[in-house]
Structure formats: C-alpha cells, structure tokens
Amino acid sequence: MQRKYPHLAEPLAVGRALLKNRMVSAPLGATDITADGSPGPRTSGFYELRAKGGAAAVTASELTVHPATDGSQMLHLSLKNPGQLAAFTFLADAINRHGALASVELSHSGQYAGTYMVDKKSKGELHQWGPSDWTRPDGMPVKALAVEQLQDIVKAYAEAASLAKRAGFRMVMVHAGHTWLLNQFLSPFFNHRKDRYGGSLENRARLAVEVLQAVREAVGPGFPIECRISGSEFFEGGYDLDDGVRIAQIFQDYCDILHVSAGSYQYGFSITHPSQFRPHGCNVFLAEEIKRHLRIPVATVGGLSDPDQMEEIVASGKADIVVMGRGLLADPYIPRKVLAGHGDDVNKCLRCFVCMAERPATQTRRCAINPLIGREIEGTEIEPAPVKRKVLVVGGGIAGLVAACTAAKRGHQVTLAEKGGALGGILLAEQALPFKREMYELTQTYARRAARLGVEVLLDTEVDAAWAEGRDFDAAILALGSAALGSPLKLTDSSTTPTAAHVHDLEDYYLHGGELADEVIVLGAGLSGVECAIGLAEQGKTVHLVGADPELCPDANIRQRPILLDKLSELKIDAQVGLFGQSYDGQTLRASEAGDPAAWHEFKGGDVVLAVGRKARADAAKALLEIAPLTRMVGDCLRPANVTTAVYEAYHAALDL
Ligand SMILES: Cc1cc2nc3c(=O)[nH]c(=O)nc-3n(C[C@H](O)[C@H](O)[C@H](O)COP(=O)(O)O)c2cc1C
Numbered sequence: 001m002q003r004k005y006p007h008l009a010e011p012l013a014v015g016r017a018l019l020k021n022r023m024v025s026a027p028l029g030a031t032d033i034t035a036d037g038s039p040g041p042r043t044s045g046f047y048e049l050r051a052k053g054g055a056a057a058v059t060a061s062e063l064t065v066h067p068a069t070d071g072s073q074m075l076h077l078s079l080k081n082p083g084q085l086a087a088f089t090f091l092a093d094a095i096n097r098h099g100a101l102a103s104v105e106l107s108h109s110g111q112y113a114g115t116y117m118v119d120k121k122s123k124g125e126l127h128q129w130g131p132s133d134w135t136r137p138d139g140m141p142v143k144a145l146a147v148e149q150l151q152d153i154v155k156a157y158a159e160a161a162s163l164a165k166r167a168g169f170r171m172v173m174v175h176a177g178h179t180w181l182l183n184q185f186l187s188p189f190f191n192h193r194k195d196r197y198g199g200s201l202e203n204r205a206r207l208a209v210e211v212l213q214a215v216r217e218a219v220g221p222g223f224p225i226e227c228r229i230s231g232s233e234f235f236e237g238g239y240d241l242d243d244g245v246r247i248a249q250i251f252q253d254y255c256d257i258l259h260v261s262a263g264s265y266q267y268g269f270s271i272t273h274p275s276q277f278r279p280h281g282c283n284v285f286l287a288e289e290i291k292r293h294l295r296i297p298v299a300t301v302g303g304l305s306d307p308d309q310m311e312e313i314v315a316s317g318k319a320d321i322v323v324m325g326r327g328l329l330a331d332p333y334i335p336r337k338v339l340a341g342h343g344d345d346v347n348k349c350l351r352c353f354v355c356m357a358e359r360p361a362t363q364t365r366r367c368a369i370n371p372l373i374g375r376e377i378e379g380t381e382i383e384p385a386p387v388k389r390k391v392l393v394v395g396g397g398i399a400g401l402v403a404a405c406t407a408a409k410r411g412h413q414v415t416l417a418e419k420g421g422a423l424g425g426i427l428l429a430e431q432a433l434p435f436k437r438e439m440y441e442l443t444q445t446y447a448r449r450a451a452r453l454g455v456e457v458l459l460d461t462e463v464d465a466a467w468a469e470g471r472d473f474d475a476a477i478l479a480l481g482s483a484a485l486g487s488p489l490k491l492t493d494s495s496t497t498p499t500a501a502h503v504h505d506l507e508d509y510y511l512h513g514g515e516l517a518d519e520v521i522v523l524g525a526g527l528s529g530v531e532c533a534i535g536l537a538e539q540g541k542t543v544h545l546v547g548a549d550p551e552l553c554p555d556a557n558i559r560q561r562p563i564l565l566d567k568l569s570e571l572k573i574d575a576q577v578g579l580f581g582q583s584y585d586g587q588t589l590r591a592s593e594a595g596d597p598a599a600w601h602e603f604k605g606g607d608v609v610l611a612v613g614r615k616a617r618a619d620a621a622k623a624l625l626e627i628a629p630l631t632r633m634v635g636d637c638l639r640p641a642n643v644t645t646a647v648y649e650a651y652h653a654a655l656d657l
Contacts (some may be wrong), residue, residue, distance in 0.1 A: 004341035016222030026325035027061030037076025045376030050397025054335030061105035092168030108180030212254035274303035307343035357557030397425020399635030406654035429510035517606025529611030
C-alpha cells in the first residue's frame, strides 16, 4: 500500500514502547478535576477523544507533584487521597484502549503557582516558591526554595511517576519548559542562586537532571520518559537556542524523547502558543537545530495541523515527532485522516484561543469549530438516525454547512440551499485576511465534505414558502446568517467621486476588494474592526481605528485580546475609543465623544471601512418557520454571535432531527 504521508505513519520505538505513528497529542490542561486533584469523567472523555482520533500518544496534564509548594496546576496523584489512583487508572484506560500511549505530564509551577491554593492559613503573608528571592513584576514576593525542599520536590516527582505507571500510564513527561519550576532553574533570568543549583548551565540544569534521574529510578529502565523544554526562552535575559542545545544535550542521557517547545507562558504567550500572526510551525527551527546535536528522538510543537507540512518536517529530518495541541482540539481525527491519506478533510485550528479562554470564563473547555470539546462524555459519535428524513438546510454559511454535513452523516437526505453563488457565507470574506485564512478554508473543507456525503447543494437559490411547496421536506434548519448594519455616517460630497463610493461595508470590501487610499479609517473597533485595521496596516496603509465602546475589541476573548492589542501597537495603528462616527466628506471623518456630544474629533482618510456590527436575518428566517413540520433557527440569524455558537447550535440541531 502506498501511503500519502509515509513518514507520519511510521512507528517509532521510544524506550521499550512503540509510538504507532509520529503524531502525538500535546499536554492540554484538563478541566473536570475534583477538589483533591483527581481527573473526573469529563477529563477522561476529553483525552480519550484524542486517542480515538489516532494519536500515537496522548498526554494528560498538568499533574502537580508537590502541592505543598505548588498549586496552580490542578491534577495530583497520591495514595493519601482515597479513589485517586482509581480515577487515574480510568483515565489511562480511556487513552490506552485506543492504542495510544497514555502519558501524563509531571509539573511544578514554581513561582507562578497559585499561592492562594498553597497556604490558605497565612493569607497575610502570601508568597510563591522559586529558585531565588525576588518580587515578581506584579508585586508577588517569591522565596528561594531551600535545598531540603528541592530534595522533597525531586522525591515527589518520583512518587508521582511511580504511581502513574501503576495506574497504567505507559509514558511520563517531565515539564521543564514554559517558565515553570524546572525552567525557572534553567533560566539565567530567574535563577540567581549561589549553591550547586545556580550559576553555570550545568548547575542550573541540576534540578531537572535530578528529577529525571529520580523518575527513571521510579519507572525503571525502558519506560519512556519525555522531557519538555523551551528550545529558547525568547525574552531578554532568558536563555537562547545555543543554551537550549546544551540543555538538551545534558538531558538526553536521562530521557527517551526531547520535546522542544518554545518561549515562556508568562513572557511570550503568543510564541509558546503561536498566534494567528505567526507562521505555522514557527518553532520547528528550534527542534531542527537541537536534533542536529542529539542522538534521541526529538519532538516539535507549535501551530501544526497541516498534514503536508507535518510530513515534510518528519521526512526532512527536522523532527522525529510532531506534536499537536490546538490542532487536535479542532480535529481530533487528524492522525486517522493522515493515515487514510485524507489530508484535505482536516478541520484546521483557527488559533482563535477559544480553547484557552473558555477555562477562565466557564471552567470548561470549548473549541470554536469542534462542538464536542469539553463535552465528549455526552457523545462523540454521530449515530444513524432511526427515521430517515428529507431535510432542507437554508443558508450555506458555516452553520448551514455543519448542519447539512451532520444531518447527512446521520443518513438523512439533505438539500442545502444557498442564495449566493458560493458556499461559505460570511467566512468567505476572511480569505482577504492572511491571518484568518483557516476560517475561510474551514468552509471549503465543509463544502468538499458536503459533496462527499451526498448533500444536494443548490446555489443561487432563494428559499421561500412557494419554493418549498410540494418539495415535502420533513424538517428544515434555518441558517440564514446576519447582514451588515447600515452606515451611521451622514455623507457630504466634497471630492470628485461621490463620498458614498469611499464608504465600504467590511464584508463587501473583503469580498470585492478594490484599492483603498493610503490613509484609511476603520469605523468600529470590535473584533472585526480591529482585525480589519491590522489587515490594512499590514498592507502598508496608515490606519485610524475609531470605536464607540470604551475599550478596543471587548468581544475578543481574554487570550486573543492582548495579542491583538500588541499587534495594533506594533503596527502603529491610531486606535481611538469612545467616539461615535457622525459624518464623512470623502476626506475627513468627524466623530463625537460618547460622554460629550459637543466634543468633536476629526480623522483624515480617503476611504472608510465600516465594521459597526451586524443584525440577525431573523425576520427572513421566521418567514420560513412553516416550510416544514420541524423547523429550527441556528447561528447568526437568531442573533449575531460567533463561529463557536454557530457551529455548536448547527451540530446539535442536526442531531435533534
Ligand atoms: C487549552 C490548552 C491547554 C494547555 N495546557 C497545557 C498544559 O497543561 N501543559 C503544557 O505543557 N502545555 C499546555 N498547553 C500548551 C500546548 O501543549 C502546546 O505546547 C501549545 O498549545 C502549542 O501547540 P499548538 O499550537 O499545537 O496548540 C496548553 C495549550 C492549550 C491550547
């Protein structure tokens, strides 16, 4: 058999275990965790889906080894807590039974632990534990760990590893990256110790080496140990790639896989979790360089989900293993699709950070484009429908596409009617922004899937009661989307072309383009306005971003928003808030202050792009409620929301048919 991605499919021996292919699920923190640190059933379900999808190993995380000095990471494994070993055993089973190696990440957060969970009694004297005494930039005092405490921590790693093995885990990962404790010791920025744990790189590496040695002793020879490091810390005063190579060389004597991540959670989040503004695989070069100096397998991670790119990474020897975090949330079945050669059927991660932002918001996980994430135990399979129905889906945007494909998978006979000339809806417009390409691609992936599933697609088809009459649909899913709100600007003509020709609806501009002036005003500073301003500035335009809300992109999630704000300042975009655009004459936009309508501000620009919001096509959808016995409105036509909501509602509406 000729495989399309032969290198990704090739097994790899690690210690005495075998990775069945080269695609591994990155450590992704769990959310369903009991008060004593045990994984709950939703956590098992969360990791199990990645194992079902064909990953060679699935790493549960993070397991804190030493609660006395740690606390921010939530899993913990100790025989002192009744039932805890059993809970971990169920978790390991859930991964192992699908042929993936169950692995667990052992960690200590050091000076970035949640102190409030550590020392509940002495809230008056809150501090955290790290390599050296100092005060964090946020004012939190950090105390240096004493050598006896370090020895206790090393012992705790070994105990956790031993218990993990007993629970059925077939691999362990020691986390020495991302500015957690072992990384804090490695880092010349944080580690100013004068004892044998500070100073030279060998000394700074000592704690991690002792941990790796103790873990080896606990799990025995041949049991695979993966060590995760940041190949470079990527901040001033931290260690660089040359040091990363030396650290890896030291560690390779004590582990079976060197896992090369990047940067620092605290000082470079968008490097550690490459944002949409970074190229896919932007951290691969770290693994590639480190691999040149090692004799053990090297793993790479960061912004990976494209099978062609991952195949090239392994084929060219840049890394032996590709690790996916968000990619396998967006599409847990990437490994199986790769093995089957269906690379074009992958739902690629949008890198929108919904996954990370959801935990602080609701204590759950979500993925914008995968409705199952965080809810796996409610069912991950699409079962055949007991009664096959004739289903109409109205609207070919992302909600309509998800509904149509899901209904077709259930065996229903599905017709998808789209009034425009192409499938994709509002997300078609995203192809204009290079950093949102995956959003557009998602629609095209679903369009191909719909064709494969036998969905009858009718383009240029406006559905109304008369059209539906006689077609005898049993059910209809109404996914009519939203429309642009009109312009709030009073236009006056002062230039040679009418001013209206210089005022563009965002979506229209993205879809139909046209050259804009060198100086442009984006009116509306929500997420879509901010993204538009970034896109225009990246084309070299001078951009004024004018928003009515008191802050920029309040609708961006808490992980994505700081990255967008950084980008605005990096591109020197003039961003103003609390202003209502009132008039435009082809050259100058006048805006009044929210709190003082008599206070006026003027912005120069030869064109205005409107990003002032959208309205639901609710009336049009309501007019179709009688076209079939069962009808359901989903997505933006209920109220303008986001991809996460559209996908979730559409998927479940199709399951309910
Ligand atoms: C939701 C989420 C949770 C994460 N939790 C952990 C964790 O517990 N431990 C860890 O080492 N890395 C964690 N990471 C980082 C990932 O393992 C990975 O290094 C990072 O997301 C970059 O890979 P990606 O671009 O494939 O997502 C997490 C990432 C995400 C998105």
